[in-house]
Amino acid sequence: MKKHIRHRSALRGFTLIEILIVIGIMGIFMAVSYPSILNIMATRNLENTTRQIQTFLQQTKFQAVSTKINHRVRFFQPDGTFWAYEMQALQPDGLTFVTVPGPPRKTISNRLNVTITFPADGADHVAVFSPLGMFPQFAISQNSITLQNPNLDRPGQMDERVLSIFMGGSIQYAKRKST
Secondary structure, three states: OOOOOOOHHHHOOOOHHHHHHHHHHHHHHHHHHHHHHHHHHHHHHHHHHHHHHHHHHHHHHHHHHHHOOOEEEEEEOOOOOOEEEEEEEEOOOOOOEEEOOOOOOEEEOOOOEEEEOOOEEOOEEEEEEOOOOOOOOOOOOOOEEEEEOHHHOOOOOOOEEEEEEOOOOOEEEEEEOOO
16 A cells, blocks of 8 residues: 655745745845935936926027027026926017917926026026027026936935036036035
């Protein structure tokens, strides 16, 4: 008479202790990587916002060249808490700018610190492009927008993104450490 020996270890599942150990290891891994994940998300938000503004400035410049009319990007604070920007075109009277239909008004998250040194038009800051694609109001002290994410403010961290417009209309993108 043959006895059938069954291997009990092959039939049973995981024990509660084994599952708790795996969950504990995963929890430790998540706790260690969480700050890094937050840092990556903050960096990407800063990068994406800066690139969006750069693209909008370039679109405005190309619109000025293609229509042969001065265009500008107007940066303003609608309720004093966040920054918004829109494309405007110079009217035939040569004095008035109106919002261009088509490109929607964009906003900059109030989680970012924004410093704009473009020339002022009242409470607003403007970046004007001529029909030749140039930035006629160029001045070394009035040609940039700086975005800084306070969540990235650690020693050695590149926490600022700077867009500078030069007289010829070129737009430079730079990363730097805040001071």
